[in-house]
Amino acid sequence: MNEPFYSVKNLTKVFGGGQEQVVAVKDVSFDVTPGEIIAIVGESGSGKSTLARMLLKLSQPTAGTIMMDGEDVTKLKRPNQLKPYWRDVQGVFQNPAGSFNQFYSVRTVLEKTFNLHEHRLSKAEKLERIHKALNLVGLDPQQTLERGSHELSGGQRQRVIIARALLVDPRLLIADESTSALDASLRVTILNVLKDLSQRLNLSVLFITHDIGQAYYLADRVFVMYRGEMVEQGPTETVLQFPQHDYTKRLLADVPRLEGWTASPGDLSIEELAKALT
Amino acid sequence: MSGIPVTMDSPPPPAAKQSAQSRVRSFTRMLSTRFYVSATMVAMILFFAFLGPFFWGVGEPKQIVGGLYEAPSRELILGTDNFGRDVFTQLMHGTRSSLVIGVVAGLIATTIGVVMGLTAGYFGGVIDEMLMGITNVVITIPSIVVLILLSIAVGTKSIVTMAIIIGVTSWPWTARAVRAQSSSVRNREHVDLARLSGASTVSLMFWEVLPYMLSYIFMAFVLQLTSGILQEAALSMLGLGPSNAVSLGIMLHWSLLWESVRTGAWWAFIPPTVMLTLIAFSLFLLQSSLDEVFNPRLRGR
Numbered sequence: 001m002n003e004p005f006y007s008v009k010n011l012t013k014v015f016g017g018g019q020e021q022v023v024a025v026k027d028v029s030f031d032v033t034p035g036e037i038i039a040i041v042g043e044s045g046s047g048k049s050t051l052a053r054m055l056l057k058l059s060q061p062t063a064g065t066i067m068m069d070g071e072d073v074t075k076l077k078r079p080n081q082l083k084p085y086w087r088d089v090q091g092v093f094q095n096p097a098g099s100f101n102q103f104y105s106v107r108t109v110l111e112k113t114f115n116l117h118e119h120r121l122s123k124a125e126k127l128e129r130i131h132k133a134l135n136l137v138g139l140d141p142q143q144t145l146e147r148g149s150h151e152l153s154g155g156q157r158q159r160v161i162i163a164r165a166l167l168v169d170p171r172l173l174i175a176d177e178s179t180s181a182l183d184a185s186l187r188v189t190i191l192n193v194l195k196d197l198s199q200r201l202n203l204s205v206l207f208i209t210h211d212i213g214q215a216y217y218l219a220d221r222v223f224v225m226y227r228g229e230m231v232e233q234g235p236t237e238t239v240l241q242f243p244q245h246d247y248t249k250r251l252l253a254d255v256p257r258l259e260g261w262t263a264s265p266g267d268l269s270i271e272e273l274a275k276a277l278t
Numbered sequence: 279m280s281g282i283p284v285t286m287d288s289p290p291p292p293a294a295k296q297s298a299q300s301r302v303r304s305f306t307r308m309l310s311t312r313f314y315v316s317a318t319m320v321a322m323i324l325f326f327a328f329l330g331p332f333f334w335g336v337g338e339p340k341q342i343v344g345g346l347y348e349a350p351s352r353e354l355i356l357g358t359d360n361f362g363r364d365v366f367t368q369l370m371h372g373t374r375s376s377l378v379i380g381v382v383a384g385l386i387a388t389t390i391g392v393v394m395g396l397t398a399g400y401f402g403g404v405i406d407e408m409l410m411g412i413t414n415v416v417i418t419i420p421s422i423v424v425l426i427l428l429s430i431a432v433g434t435k436s437i438v439t440m441a442i443i444i445g446v447t448s449w450p451w452t453a454r455a456v457r458a459q460s461s462s463v464r465n466r467e468h469v470d471l472a473r474l475s476g477a478s479t480v481s482l483m484f485w486e487v488l489p490y491m492l493s494y495i496f497m498a499f500v501l502q503l504t505s506g507i508l509q510e511a512a513l514s515m516l517g518l519g520p521s522n523a524v525s526l527g528i529m530l531h532w533s534l535l536w537e538s539v540r541t542g543a544w545w546a547f548i549p550p551t552v553m554l555t556l557i558a559f560s561l562f563l564l565q566s567s568l569d570e571v572f573n574p575r576l577r578g579r
Contacts, residue, residue: 053470056470056474058470058473058474079473079476079477079478079479080476080478082476083476086474086475086476090474091470091471091474093467093470093471094467095467098466098467098468099467099468099471100468101468101472101485101486101489102490103489103490109468112472112475112477113475115475115476115477116475116476161471164471164475
């Protein structure tokens with residue numbers, strides 16, 4: 001059951017050439033097992049988003065492989081070849097406003113996703129799936145479907161975009177900074193939506209963030225990226241309590257804390273943690 | 279964990295759907311006096327050019343109805359030209375030819391410009407460099423020279439040929455502007471999401487990028503139309519106009535050729551000049567008033 005179904009080996013992306021060559025992602029490898037939530041943490045410019053785009057097959061890696069169910073999908077390029085892949089791997093992006101084409105209603109945006117399906121679905125089937133997906137993210141289909149993006153709030157938009165991804169029953173959802181453009185209260189709602197979906201649908205989530213606090217809240221495992229390299233990976237508690245790499249330590253030290261508040265992960269003593277883990 | 283309660287993040291607007299009526303109302307509210315004035319002017323010019331010949335004039339613009347440069351009178355309100363033909367009838371037909379040339383040239387220029395700009399902006403990289411290289415080369419060549427050479431090379435020209443010649447030389451500015459816009463829209467996230475829905479590149483360009491530029495493209499078309507009319511006038515005045523039709527430029531050409539200015543026959547050259555000015559003025563006004571609707575930032579200035 002918990003065998004990894006998705007694995008990435010030595011993924012590298014180089015932009016430009018010669019003197020201006022920039023290595024955005026360098027030798028990144030990891031596995032994903034069904035139903036787990038992985039947070040990829042790093043500052044801006046650390047290559048997180050480049051990694052996400054490669055995993056979503058929106059850009060082509062310079063080197064390395066992406067394997068899905070033992071099949072190499074790295075070389076696939078044309079949209080038609082990639083449809084089966086996109087049925088399993090979907091994405092949610094940072095900016096909910098930019099994720100909407102302002103000329104289309106929620107219904108149109110959602111219906112475009114059915115383009116991925118092998119079989120043509122009947123109208124009723126489509127509608128049923130749409131209703132199911134919107135309910136899963138906590139939106140009322142009756143109220144949402146005919147609206148345009150300008151008639152939705154930021155949180156609602158982001159939920160619609162998550163619902164869009166759910167229409168194809170994906171196994172892996174790649175959420176690239178999906179909560180950064182939202183205010184703090186909505187952020188938690190979206191995090192809860194992701195957590196809930198992962199549990200209910202056995203959906204793996206790759207949550208990319210610059211905020212180690214959100215990673216702690218959500219993830220089973222944390223990967224830390226620094227200047228294109230994955231400098232640390234492991235279970236959330238271990239990484240946050242026993243950071244090995246200097247950069248992780250710095251990240252943890254930079255988390256803003258309230259006076260007298262000790263629940264932040266870095267503050268627990270090793271004894272306390274050992275108690276909590278056993 | 280229980281399911282997430284169905285909540286709305288903000289109080290929903292009272293009606294989920296804006297009624298069609300209120301949409302029309304909010305659109306008309308944005309239209310300024312400038313729009314109504316210019317739209318009326320354009321409508322009147324169109325009426326004059328396309329329906330006018332059914333009500334007024336002598337029918338055929340080349341029909342000889344009097345002597346050389348007869349002054350305006352009750353029957354011929356704008357007098358006659360150098361061959362004794364009715365200037366008023368010519369003005370109606372000339373306006374029509376000029377408008378047709380403008381529209382066709384505008385359509386051609388806009389289409390080429392949009393295709394080039396959209397492709398360059400969407401793909402970027404080598405394709406961008408190539409297409410913009412071509413565009414920049416076309417821009418640097420003075421278009422009037424190309425127009426003159428092309429008109430001479432083609433020989434006998436119909437109105438449509440004329441329009442094609444103007445159209446294929448005036449697309450570069452549209453191409454550059456469209457390229458700038460499409461390369462920015464291209465990076466919006468909904469384009470990537472549509473790709474994740476398996477959309478092909480052509481359909482991404484058409485359904486995700488192009489809609490964001492429609493208002494701009496329409497404006498570019500109006501400008502191309504106007505400048506097409508003016509370019510036709512310039513060419514025809516030099517004697518390079520359509521061979522067997524009357525256009526405003528051709529009327530000016532005749533009046534130049536037959537010394538109407540020196541002989542004081544103002545009715546031969548003032549009407550086409552005024553008509554050209556009116557057309558260009560009303561179209562520019564229309565364009566700028568529509569700009570206000572599409573660019574809310576300009577409103578109320």
